[in-house]
Amino acid sequence: MELIEKLQASGLTGNEAKVYLELLKIGEASANQIAKNIGMDRTLAYTVLNHLIEKGQVNYIIKKGKKIFSCSSLDSLLNQVKSKEILISELINELKTFEKRDSPKTKIEIYEGKEGLRTMFRLMWKYKSFCSFGATGRAYEALYESNALAKEWIKNKGSGRVITNHKYKNHEMTNLKNMFFKYLDVESESTTTIYGDYVSIHTAIDKPFIILINDKNIAKSYLNHFEVLWKVAKA
Structure with missing residues (x-):
């Protein structure tokens, strides 16, 4: 950019x-x-x-x-960002008064485009760890700020385990500290990531498309699947 x-x-x-x-x-x-x-x-x-x-x-x-x-x-370039952050924080507090309290147990959201990826990453970086399989690095490449955000997250003791194809072994994402990679010879155009009670499934071939699932049991099930794959994947 x-x-x-x-x-x-x-x-x-x-x-x-x-x-x-x-x-x-x-x-x-x-x-x-x-x-x-x-x-x-x-x-x-x-x-x-x-x-x-x-x-x-x-x-x-x-x-x-x-x-x-x-x-x-x-530093004055941050003025607008800080002003917007304060405004949005106040807005969120006001909007919470209208939010339904009887939310469904399972929440599913769909996002598109680069802003959708940013929403997914902002949520993911709130957690200290994540597990991901089917990674291609395309989402990482799609956002110019990805590398800086990832390094900041790692600086705050974040870590991740990622399963990807051998062909991505030299991808920039594999050089990040506190990120542990294993490899399977499986072609995948979608990436599944588990963090907290969330599961995100995304593709970034052309226009990014993200499905975000918030459900404790579903997240646990996907994590169990990940652990099985992690055991058979090669370092």
Whole structure:
């Protein structure tokens, strides 16, 4: 993923990302200079800079009667994320008052796309361990942040056991610490992962598709199957 795309993913618009990155490269500049450098209308560049100032990501000083802009601390990129986190936390607490208390014993959810994978991984990383079979590494490759998140999880004492095909023996995922791999010569296009009372089954061939099952007994049954496979799989 390009820097512009990553900046957009952090909460900036396309124009904000272009202006911010250019300003970061040159250190400080007038709106006119930035507009000229990136081929943007001066008025638009000025408007974008004002939006970035409102977000706390750009500041300015007056030199010889002109506004000279510069980027704030890089940590300011977290401002929007932190604000959204606080807002969403408050929203979740409010929504819990409407949530049905008589939820069914077994809960099944279906997700699609990369955001579905993110939902699955965010849930999985809440647990200290997981077991997975049929792993292909495609979900890991689909999200640019996978490696960083996995390392953070491992840093917090997370560990996992994974059964995959021999052909994935040199995949990047096999280099992660606290991750133990065994191999079976079985072709599988879907990956099954057990963590806590959850079982997730996903494919990531084209558009990711995830089935998430929350049931203690089902999770235990799948874990029993995993343990049998783990015994016969080769290190």
